[in-house]
Amino acid sequence: MAQFHCRIRAELPAGMDPEVRADFLERDRLHLAGLRDTGALLHEWRAAGEQLEFLVLESAGHEGLHELLAERPLFPFLRVEVTALRPGF
Amino acid sequence: MAQFHCRIRAELPAGMDPEVRADFLERDRLHLAGLRDTGALLHEWRAAGEQLEFLVLESAGHEGLHELLAERPLFPFLRVEVTALRPGF
Amino acid sequence: MAQFHCRIRAELPAGMDPEVRADFLERDRLHLAGLRDTGALLHEWRAAGEQLEFLVLESAGHEGLHELLAERPLFPFLRVEVTALRPGF
């Protein structure tokens, strides 16, 4: 298994309809909860005061990593920086 | 309690309806006044000539800091840089 | 307690004497091991192929965080980006 550090900034259009925004955020929250359950999402931290989060994901390979991220409902609005990690603790 | 320096650039769409803009700015001004009253907002400076401001906020923890900023009416239009501060004077 | 995400790029001078370099790296490694033992260092990941690491540190306050980093033997050679974190998991 390989681990990846993802620095993710969400850039939802400021003028987005509030209900559409809430729906996106809720579906995305559930998606991440699912990844926690499967063990794919090892860690999740959200920055204080910014629309910025750090995920540590684990997957068998790089194709798997892409699916974990591309299947997020918020994916079209995300700026993602992926760093391949050497085993940490 | 912890202190945070926030560098905040407001990026309201140039073509925004003037009344909608004025309403956002007024609600946000009142929100900040409220933070002054509760003691959460220690200092506020606005740059001359630019849509740029510096806030020094105090909160019990990082979650609290996020709420102080995320609850601002202008939050969707703000680019925020947060710096955790060592006690100054 | 507060948690912090630190993105750290080590920039040791390329022409540094190999023995001096090795000594710095070893003393720094021991320092980090110590932080693990005290519980201050929650997580440490190193990027593959780059002189880049991610630490998640926990300290009672911001002053404590500064000491955790400033006392690292490598501190003069480090470019550090600190992000205050909302509780994650």
Next chain:
Amino acid sequence: MAQFHCRIRAELPAGMDPEVRADFLERDRLHLAGLRDTGALLHEWRAAGEQLEFLVLESAGHEGLHELLAERPLFPFLRVEVTALRPGF
């Protein structure tokens, strides 16, 4: 009187002789303390974990501001961003 926000990153050469470094830092600390006493230095915050500080300085004019900064012993090693401030609180 005018107020200025200064974002200041100190970049002392990593290989600087420790005693020379300590002497610079101490003389600079005393200089800033002097500015506090004269009322020129209204606020000083240091970032946690980075060689970064924020000062709010007050001076009769721009020439005065320059002297306040240029007379700092550390001035040759400082990267300074000055922002002219509208009165805050």
Next chain:
Amino acid sequence: MAQFHCRIRAELPAGMDPEVRADFLERDRLHLAGLRDTGALLHEWRAAGEQLEFLVLESAGHEGLHELLAERPLFPFLRVEVTALRPGF
């Protein structure tokens, strides 16, 4: 009195209605002419080939400077960099 150097890039939406654009530009031109008359605008240069201009403004203080710029009809479309100047000639 204090002097300020302002580097200003105008970013009007490319698809803006030509008449609306012309009206904005004309009202802004008149506004600047007014500042020349009052002595607030000391110098104005426009770059060749780019939507870029340099103004040197003089005002009693920083609040005054902000008004000089914020009252420009084009203000919502302007990216402004303000530099506080030491007396030049």
Next chain:
Amino acid sequence: MAQFHCRIRAELPAGMDPEVRADFLERDRLHLAGLRDTGALLHEWRAAGEQLEFLVLESAGHEGLHELLAERPLFPFLRVEVTALRPGF
């Protein structure tokens, strides 16, 4: 096995002794030739006119990738950007 795209800019000090430089380059060339033989180095392209190269490396995991790069004689002089790749062709 996983594949990685590495964008690598070599920044040898301009004033380096020519013989030392030639030795570094030759040892590094041999190291890369060895990686070709083991199958770890799938592709190597060098930009025309710049000290820039692109490598596609294959390794069992991220730790292996790090060793492939960190063991290069030129490693202390290299600015490396690693991108984890989904299988291409």
Next chain:
Amino acid sequence: MAQFHCRIRAELPAGMDPEVRADFLERDRLHLAGLRDTGALLHEWRAAGEQLEFLVLESAGHEGLHELLAERPLFPFLRVEVTALRPGF
């Protein structure tokens, strides 16, 4: 024949109609498959987790390279960095 390394980031508008998006992606996929068949597209890698790809293209000359890219259905949405390559392997 000359070889070129292309770093390509696709920036489709987040609010694009899903069917229009799918059609663009499918037509572009077929276009690239065609380039593989003609031998113009030597290699294609897609980054894991980001809308980023690396192509190595071969063409008789620079005009040919431009056509290979400009004829992609996604071309208006692509940010392309082209690097002329010295023969690699």
Next chain:
Amino acid sequence: MAQFHCRIRAELPAGMDPEVRADFLERDRLHLAGLRDTGALLHEWRAAGEQLEFLVLESAGHEGLHELLAERPLFPFLRVEVTALRPGF
């Protein structure tokens, strides 16, 4: 006469109506052809694979240079970097 190097990136909105786009490009092409005929446009190169071009323009003065560029039909969509040139060959 003075010579200028212009690095110009065209940023037409991706969703622009194809006929409107073609009309803009054709009118701009004719405009540049006109500048060739008058001798104002000394050289024109277009990058392979990117919406990037380099022009070398000659004009009696800076005001003239501005008109040469500002009168281009595509001017509202152009990001222009102008460099004043010392006589080359």
Next chain:
Amino acid sequence: MAQFHCRIRAELPAGMDPEVRADFLERDRLHLAGLRDTGALLHEWRAAGEQLEFLVLESAGHEGLHELLAERPLFPFLRVEVTALRPGF
């Protein structure tokens, strides 16, 4: 005659011998005074708090401008951004 706006950041090595530094600064000051006398230097402003200055220079042509700057004693330490100006006032 043509006018040019020059944004100039002086980057003298921090460890430079104080006497050498003072000599450079004095010779450069005298050089600029000479340009004032010849009418080549129309305006000179120095930023407050930063090693940054703005010059407006006038010369018959671009070659002349280069000599005005390249002959400054500080030229090897200067980062210069030149903007060709349309006549201002």
Next chain:
Amino acid sequence: MAQFHCRIRAELPAGMDPEVRADFLERDRLHLAGLRDTGALLHEWRAAGEQLEFLVLESAGHEGLHELLAERPLFPFLRVEVTALRPGF
């Protein structure tokens, strides 16, 4: 034959011995004159006021282009940006 636009910034160490500097510049000047004679160097422009130049080079292929640049005496001090050009005029 293929044409290339090269944007080249020379970064000679400010403290370089004047005679060494003059020798480098003279040998480099002669090298470029040689390229003019062979027809490889089609155009050369130097920016006014900055250590910046633009070359248009022609070579049979990318390997040839690299040699034209790498053989310049100043090559170790040059930051080069190469753009492959479609035929211009």
